[in-house]
Amino acid sequence: MVQHLYIETVGCQMNMLDSEMVVASLRRRGYEITSDIRQADTILFNTCSVRQHAEDKIYSALGKLRDWKEKHPEKVIGVLGCMAQKDQQQIFRRAPYVDLIVGPGQLQQVPDLIEQVRQGGEQLVAVSRDRQDGSLADIKRSHETFDPLRDPTMRPTPFQAYLRIQIGCDKFCTYCVVPMTRGPEQGRPPSQILQEAQLLADQDCLEITLLGQTVNSYHYQGEEGDWRLADLLEQLQEVEGIRRIKFVTNYPRDMDQRLLEAVRDLPKCSPYLHVPLQSGSDAVLERMRRGYSVDDYRQMMERIDRVLPEAAVASDFIVGFCGETEEEFQLSVEALREFRFKNSFIFKYSERQGTRAMEQLPDDVPYDVKQRRNNLLLEIQNEISEQENRRFVGSSVEVLVEGQSKKSAREGAEGPVIQMVGRTPCDRIVVFDGTRRQVGQILPVTVYDTTPHTLFGSVMTEHVGPELYLLGSS
Ligand code: SAM
Ligand code: SF4
Numbered sequence: 001m002v003q004h005l006y007i008e009t010v011g012c013q014m015n016m017l018d019s020e021m022v023v024a025s026l027r028r029r030g031y032e033i034t035s036d037i038r039q040a041d042t043i044l045f046n047t048c049s050v051r052q053h054a055e056d057k058i059y060s061a062l063g064k065l066r067d068w069k070e071k072h073p074e075k076v077i078g079v080l081g082c083m084a085q086k087d088q089q090q091i092f093r094r095a096p097y098v099d100l101i102v103g104p105g106q107l108q109q110v111p112d113l114i115e116q117v118r119q120g121g122e123q124l125v126a127v128s129r130d131r132q133d134g135s136l137a138d139i140k141r142s143h144e145t146f147d148p149l150r151d152p153t154m155r156p157t158p159f160q161a162y163l164r165i166q167i168g169c170d171k172f173c174t175y176c177v178v179p180m181t182r183g184p185e186q187g188r189p190p191s192q193i194l195q196e197a198q199l200l201a202d203q204d205c206l207e208i209t210l211l212g213q214t215v216n217s218y219h220y221q222g223e224e225g226d227w228r229l230a231d232l233l234e235q236l237q238e239v240e241g242i243r244r245i246k247f248v249t250n251y252p253r254d255m256d257q258r259l260l261e262a263v264r265d266l267p268k269c270s271p272y273l274h275v276p277l278q279s280g281s282d283a284v285l286e287r288m289r290r291g292y293s294v295d296d297y298r299q300m301m302e303r304i305d306r307v308l309p310e311a312a313v314a315s316d317f318i319v320g321f322c323g324e325t326e327e328e329f330q331l332s333v334e335a336l337r338e339f340r341f342k343n344s345f346i347f348k349y350s351e352r353q354g355t356r357a358m359e360q361l362p363d364d365v366p367y368d369v370k371q372r373r374n375n376l377l378l379e380i381q382n383e384i385s386e387q388e389n390r391r392f393v394g395s396s397v398e399v400l401v402e403g404q405s406k407k408s409a410r411e412g413a414e415g416p417v418i419q420m421v422g423r424t425p426c427d428r429i430v431v432f433d434g435t436r437r438q439v440g441q442i443l444p445v446t447v448y449d450t451t452p453h454t455l456f457g458s459v460m461t462e463h464v465g466p467e468l469y470l471l472g473s474s
Contacts, residue, residue, distance in 0.1 A: 005031045006040035010057060011048025013211055013248065014104075014182075015081055017162040019046045022080065022110050024151035029111050033153075038068070042076045042114055047083035049177050051350035055083050062095040069097040076100065076117050080107060082181035085127050086354065092123060103127035104182055105143035105167075128183055136184065143168055143183030150196070152203050157402050159206040159440045165193050165232065166212030171251065173278075174289045174357040175321060175349060178213055185213070187220035190227050194235055201241030206440065207400055208242055214251035216259055216275075230262040237266045243442060244268055244400065244425060249316075250275035252292050255300050260307040270425035271308045272342075275300070276316035280335025281328035284321055287361060294335060301339055312342035312426035317377055320370030321349045322361035329373050336380050342388060342426065343453070344381045346374050382452040389428070389450035396460060397424045399445045401438045405431050430455045 005026055009019040022044065023033065034040050045061060048054040058079070065077060078100035079091050085103030092098060099117045102110055105128035113124050128142035145167055152158040169178050170185040193210075200208055210232070212218055218229040229247065236245055245268045252275055263269040279285050282293045304311050317332055336344065348370040351363040399422035408419035420434035422443075431454055432445050438459070445457035 003029075003031045003041045004034040004039055005042050005044065006034050006037045007044045007046065008061065009046040010054050011046075011050065011082065013162050013209065014164065014213075015046050015048060016156075017164055017211060018081065018104060018107055018145070020151050020154040020162075021145070022046070022107055023154045025108065025111050026114075027151060037065075040075070042078070044078045044080055044110075047079060047081040049082040049086045049181060049352070051347065052352075053350065055087075058083060059094060062098065066095070066097060074118075076114050078102060078110070078114070080104070080110065082177070085181040086177060088125060088127055099123055101125045101127070105145065107145065131180060131183070140168075140184050140186050143186070150199060150203065152205070157440070159204055160400070160402070161200045161203075161205045161208050162211050163193065163196055163200065163208045164188065164211045165229075165247075166215060166218050169213035171214060171291070172289065172356070174287065174361070175318065175352065175355055177352040177355055180354050182213065185217070187218050187227070189222065190220055190224050190232060190235065193232060194239070197236055197239045197242060201239050204241070204440075206242065206442070207244040207246070208236070210236075210245065210247040212247075213249065214254065215247045216250040216256075217254045228258070230259045233259075233262045233266055233269055237268050242268060244270055246270045246272055246427070248274045252277070252290075252297050252300050255304070257303060257307070260304060263311075264307050270427070271311040272314070272425065272427045273304065273308075273311055274314040274316075276345075277335060277339070278316060278318050279321065279324075279328070280332035281324075284324055284328050284331075287322060287357075288318075289356070294331070297335075298338075310426075312428070313339070314427070315339070315341045315344045317344055317346045318349050319346060319373035319377060320365035322357055322363055322365070324349075324365050324373075332373075332377065333380060336377060336384070340384050340388065341381065342428070343385055344377065346377045346381070348374050385452040386450065389452065389455060392428075392447040392455055393450060394447065396444045396446050397428070397430060397455065397457070398442055399424060399430045399432070399457075400442050401434065401440065403439050404436070407431075424455075428455055429453060430457055432457045432459055434459055 007019055009015050045058050047058045076099045079098055080102045081104050084101045091101050100113055106126040109126050117124060129139045155161050165188055167186045168183040172179050197208060216229050220227040250273055255275060263271055277297055278290055280294055351358050401420055401422040405419040405421040416435055417433050419431060421431050423429060430445055444460045446460050447455045447457040449456040
């Protein structure tokens with residue numbers, strides 16, 4: 001009998017990619033996906049633990065399944081990903097009816113573990129080693145992922161895919177749980193990455209986004225030689241079929257001249273650089289142990305400006321980090337105004353178990369102050385994004401068409417011409433009137449209006465189509 005899988009994913013692009021792999025491995029065993037949780041035989045939550053809010057969402061979703069699981073003990077409920085790695089057995093204490101807990105480094109085991117639960121009925125845990133648990137080689141191996149399994153139907157669109165080039169993180173910013181949940185930093189071997197890019201191209205994928213926690217720190221040293229991100233980009237440029245290459249997230253100190261020149265010189269590389277500043281105060285950056293000052297960041301921005309004047313730079317900020325004074329926060333406001341990011345993701349500091357900040361620094365900024373600071377940064381960023389977007393009015397941008405716009409889908413729009421949505425190489429969202437046949441094409445669009453987050457345009461037609469010839473001959 002066909003098994004039905006319901007999977008819910010929260011968190012970053014890494015989690016979306018992990019879910020794609022899990023789904024691909026279960027489809028191979030005959031599973032079908034359902035969007036109706038009550039129809040599912042197996043329910044998986046792929047979780048995030050970067051902020052408390054993401055964990056609360058999962059515990060609340062699990063809570064809603066308590067009575068249902070009592071009535072249907074044969075159904076399997078699994079918690080995957082970072083929260084599974086971080087909380088491990090604690091999840092069973094809060095939700096004793098969960099069957100399976102699997103960390104991000106053990107996801108390849110999911111199909112077998114589900115089988116074992118079905119046969120034996122016992123609760124199972126598969127997690128990677130803690131950062132102090134054994135030799136570095138053993139710890140690294142326990143966090144390895146199983147990337148070559150790809151499933152086009154589980155991607156944002158079939159022609160856009162994430163490709164992991166780096167696992168884990170060694171930066172240990174004091175607020176961040178990722179080095180614990182994803183393990184030590186490891187650059188995947190270039191041959192694996194190139195093979196996977198070829199596989200994606202064979203599946204008609206046009207755009208790949210390379211993923212790493214600090215993707216521009218990518219380093220592989222081993223049997224295949226010594227590789228940095230710029231070397232990889234040069235080789236990926238040669239993969240036929242791939243038209244666009246993006247990479248996220250970057251670390252300011254590793255944004256070197258060679259990498260910027262590679263982005264400038266390789267036509268497929270998008271000049272979109274997500275490189276989080278986190279705070280505009282040196283004292284806060286020091287408490288975060290980010291490893292750079294605002295002036296270092298400024299010098300990096302100047303380098304970007306010299307080599308890639310048209311680049312779109314995006315940032316993350318944390319507000320209300322331990323001890324953040326009003327003056328320190330004002331420095332973030334000033335930095336935001338100075339650097340004029342294309343967009344910024346703003347987060348309220350959330351204390352995380354196992355981090356140095358939790359052990360050594362009090363989480364002493366009240367919630368309402370965090371909220372106010374968050375709103376203020378968002379407001380300023382919106383103004384800047386709006387002004388930056390205005391510059392595009394009247395110009396032509398190159399858009400990879402992703403599909404029908406959310407608005408048009410919500411309104412149930414029908415007919416040959418509907419509102420479509422796509423992205424520029426700089427990751428700007430573009431909305432225009434078009435047709436479903438344009439999905440997966442790269443088209444020139446002329447911009448006539450903008451908001452802080454969207455460009456509105458019309459498709460430029462460069463040749464006379466067959467419809468016009470028909471009209472002319474009638
Ligand atoms: N590796 C990436 C980097 O260093 O930029 C991003 C990793 S993290 C998943 C994404 C963002 O979440 C970070 O850039 C940071 O702004 C935010 N973040 C991480 N830990 C946080 C915490 N404890 N509270 C609030 N925001 C946090
Ligand atoms: Fe977390 Fe810092 Fe690593 Fe990013 S660089 S994943 S914020 S520890």
